[in-house]
Amino acid sequence: MTYIIAEPCIGTKDTACVDVCPVDCIHPRKDEATFADETMLYIDPEVCIDCGACEPACPVQAIFTADLTPEKWKQYIQINADWYKNRS
Numbered sequence: 001m002t003y004i005i006a007e008p009c010i011g012t013k014d015t016a017c018v019d020v021c022p023v024d025c026i027h028p029r030k031d032e033a034t035f036a037d038e039t040m041l042y043i044d045p046e047v048c049i050d051c052g053a054c055e056p057a058c059p060v061q062a063i064f065t066a067d068l069t070p071e072k073w074k075q076y077i078q079i080n081a082d083w084y085k086n087r088s
Helices: 016-020 075-087
Strands: 003-005 063-065
Touching (some): 003 075
């Protein structure tokens, strides 16, 4: 089950999760042009290998497996996927 980033990341954008991801599936990174414009980070569901390294690295507990995402943040499953679809 892929991981997603939810509402607690909005306005925080702590990149500790980016630093521990072994497959570079969390964007935008600080060195990307869109970093300043985005309000949060996103996990690419097509690239995520479900290793779970990002979850404990998040200081605001914004990362969940899709199946354990709290009901109030379920829409972030699609928001993460859509962000990557719209980048293409």
